[in-house]
Amino acid sequence: ECATRVARRAGVAVAYASAGRGDDLRGVVHEWAGEPDGVLACMEALCGAGVASLCLAAATEEAPIARLRAAGAAGERAPFAWLRAADLADVWSALTAGAAALADVQLHGAPERTCLTGANGSVVLSHDEALALLFGPERPARAAAALSPAQFLALRAALPWPLFLWGFDAL
Incomplete structure (x- = not known):
C-alpha cells in the first residue's frame, strides 16, 4: 500500500512525498519532489502517521536530504538494486x-x-x-x-x- 502526502500553498501543490510500495518499500519514503520545506513536511507527516521510518535517497545532496542529515538523521550507503550493463x-x-x-x-x-x-x-x-x-x-x-x-x-x-x-x- 502506497501513501502520499501533498504540501500546498494557497491551494497549489508545492511538494509531495510517497512511502510504501510492495514488500521491499514498506515503511520507506521512496519518492518526493518539490520545495524542500514542503518535502520535509510531507516526510514528517508520513513518519508521524507511522507509514514510514526510512528515506531512500541517491548519493547526491538534494536539499531535503542535506537538511535531514544536518538535523541528525543517520545515513547508510548500500546497493539498492542490481543491474547488468550489456556492454x-x-x-x-x-x-x-x-x-x-x-x-x-x-x-x-x-x-x-x-x-x-x-x-x-x-x-x-x-x-x-x-x-x-x-x-x-x-x-x-x-x-x-x-x-x-x-x-x-x-x-x-x-x-x-x-x-x-x-x-x-x-x-
Whole structure:
C-alpha cells in the first residue's frame, strides 16, 4: 500500500512525498519532489502517521536530504538494486562523452576483469573497483596509475555518475 502526502500553498501543490510500495518499500519514503520545506513536511507527516521510518535517497545532496542529515538523521550507503550493463565499453562512452581529456581513455572487459587504459598504460580493476569508478562513492586508487594528471582530473569531474533508475515495480 502506497501513501502520499501533498504540501500546498494557497491551494497549489508545492511538494509531495510517497512511502510504501510492495514488500521491499514498506515503511520507506521512496519518492518526493518539490520545495524542500514542503518535502520535509510531507516526510514528517508520513513518519508521524507511522507509514514510514526510512528515506531512500541517491548519493547526491538534494536539499531535503542535506537538511535531514544536518538535523541528525543517520545515513547508510548500500546497493539498492542490481543491474547488468550489456556492454561496458558503450556505458563508458556514454559517461565520458564530451570530455575531450578522456577521449583516449578506455574501459573494457568483463565485470570480473575490467581494464582501464589511459596515457600511462593499463590497469586491471576488480569488479568492485570498476563499480566504484563508475558510480562512486569513492574512486579506486589503482585507476590513477593508468591516467595522466589531466585525464585523472577530467575523470574526477565526470565521475562518479549519479545513477538513478525508475519505472521498476516493487516486489
